[in-house]
Amino acid sequence: MFLSTKKCEGSGECIKECPTQAIRLVEGKAFSCITCGACAEACPNRAIFKNKYGGYVVDRAKCNACGVCEFTCPVNSINIEDGLVKGICARCGICTEVCPLDARIDAFDIIEDRKLKFLESLNIAIPSTPKLSPESKQVERVNVVTDLDKCTLCRRCEYYCPTEAIMVNVDQKGVCTECRVCEDICPADAIKDTTIDPEKCTLCLKCVKECPNNAIYVDDFQVKIKHLTDEESLSGTIISCLNCGLCVEACQKGALKLVDGKIRCDPNICEDCETMECQEICPVGTLKSSFEFGPGIKGYCVSCGRCVKACDINEARSFKKVTWDGSVSSDCISCGICAELCPKDAITLKRGTIEVNPDRCILCEKCGIHCPVDAIPRTTMRKKSIKDGFTLIDDKLCMKCNLCAKICPEEAISPDADGRMIVDESKCIYCGACSNACPARAVIFDREFELSS
Template identity: 50%
Template sequence: MFLTTNTCEGKRDCIKQCPTKAIRFINGKAFSCLTCGICYKNCPNGAIFENSYGGYVVDRAKCNGCGMCMYNCPTNNITIEDGIVYGICSRCGVCSEVCANRVDGWEFEKSKQLNLIRAFDILNPPLDNVPSKKESETKLVTRTCFGTDTEKCILCGRCSQYCPTGAIRVKIDRDEGICSECRLCSDVCPNGSMNKHQIVSKSSCTLCLNCMKSCPNNAISVEDFEIIVNKINQKPAGKIISCLNCGLCADLCENESLKNVDGKLRYDPTSDTENRNHEKAIEACPIHTLREDDEMFIYDEFDEVELSTLAGFCVSCGKCVQVCDEVGARQFMTASWDGKVTDDCISCGICTEVCQEGAITLHRGSISVDLDKCILCENCAVHCPVDAIPKTTMYKNEIKDGFNFIEQKLCMHCGLCHKTCSYDAIDEIDGNFVVNEEKCTYCGACKNACPARAFLFERNFKDSIEGI
């Protein structure tokens, strides 16, 4: 919640600005809703919900003014005026903007911890080459995986061809029929006539055409009984996406056929054949490598049907590293994050919406991350429209289009949407706030800030590697 400190001067600016009338003046001090959630738990109509900021909002379209929230409020903070519920804090942060003495409870707790660490460092100066308490207690969430050094990668696709589960996807911006130097032709040549540089020994080549059949780019042809490799000496553009080994799919797998064992994904296609629903796990995969296997099925003798299996998850076999030995782009990596974001954050709240682990809480201009819950799946980062969250994958989900409309009958005219929008896409016309569709990017910051749930909002994302 937002706290009133002992330095409150009683000016009541916070009370005047609060859009939900959640702050009262008692004995010369400002006191507000505790955001305890009891109103949310006791609402019989489901008209109160927890928003991305960790506050609570009344959906006026569902509220019938029964008063159960008001009767159950432990601090008697809730009132009903003309059928509208007031007194519930949405944690919008407007009060702290107009009064420097009001602070976010989360920021307050964090500052207390930092002050304790500073005091400890002053009283107990660290020895040489020994990290201070502040440095040693810096918390990180880590994840191990097989990843790609994009500076070394030549986008040949060799790792993708050898991955046993199809967990690596490569998009190459190269015309059909051009050699990608994947060296598959050299691998399948039965007598070594094709070397690793795609040079053919005419004297030993038997024209078995194995190289031609295996070439994924149709870059090999035959002319006058000779093998011809079509090569262009240029580094292609494109992207390589591989399973992050985050384990989110295992967490969401409803039939427990996919598990995370000691940090490695393991799959048993025969497990729980009566419940073959993998839709939730497939849909939630942050980089969409997880999918149904088109080549392998399990036969269910009882129902006499073929059941689909899964593909696209990394089993940590290391084959991609072995076959990338010439280039050395595939490596065993450790990713880490301290939960911090850049100043580019626009409070859109997309990260809180897509986080399957419930690890992110939105703040004005920043987020807080529960690192004990975070599994570093990077779903928040691949959806962030301003790249304020760090990521290791080249995958990206970008906002394609959407719909945004303010229902005037629900609007409280608080102006929070207007203040929050980083793109000046909310216009005030004759006292009403309306969306300027020409400027709107459908980030959702206005929707998340609205304490009246007055926005009719939709957005669509586009996959940065569609078609592969």
């Protein structure tokens, strides 16, 4: 519930703006529904439900205005006008925003604070809430990371990775990336600085078969390498396993394990599951089926460091401690995709504020991969964008609070002449901000993602 402090002068701004008419003046102070839930328990039609903010909303499709809630309300906040139930607080928070004196406060915060102080005063063996220092609030993960400023997309690390946990996609196919793999594998030592010595070349064709970017070919009994022109440069993406461990948790057979923070797989246990949940949950998509030792998988990093050693010129690959303190950039549009998709339920969206639980977060970067405005930091180049979706507003549940319109980053929602909230599909990007902001669960919403990089 929301309370009025001594600052309240009874100006009535909160009363005017409250979409459910749950606030009234009592002795010159704003007083509102206490969200006790008695109305919801008493409703014979189950037409009143508790929303995610702790408030209560009336489903007008079920409500027949029988009046049981009105008689049950302990503070006489509920009244029925023209067959509509009014006076129930949905905890939308509009009253706190419009109060010119900041006199409206959230009582839930006060209650929780007093509960903790009361428990501490008892001086009994109750675990206290740990006060985290700035350092301990950070989430940490150690894995091999690519320095994108140094990486030239040569594909050398990809070639030498024993578990195929690195995926390099070069836009320019069939040209030399200067990975020097051909130099390493040539049995006649005929290749130096990406140039082939025809006097030494034995036409064994090993370089042709092994070239990661298919840049080596045979022309008139001579092995040749196709190079980029002076005007061209390589472009593309490099994506590798994050060592987050989600695949380990998803494996129902117990074939994957984390040993000292490193992923291990037993091919004798691994089976070609029908669901392949380990692949489905992988945030970067490196896991794939392998039949080298029978049914199994590849694409998980074993932290062997071979890619680090292979990247010996630019030193773009290195073991690194990745940290995140839960902060996001000012570009955040409070869409809630991060909270919705987090596999560990580590992110909570509270009225536009993202809170990250460091005890749950494993830095899988799924939130950053799906963030439509790149407000969440990520180390991977993997990126997904919203492909399509739909957004509808159920007029039977809509409270006309306009929160959806206020939070929509594209201004795609607005009231029509009758006050009904309408979604402009030509503007909507299906981010879901309206759905997360709606205290009445009136937004019917779905979306589909596609891989963009």
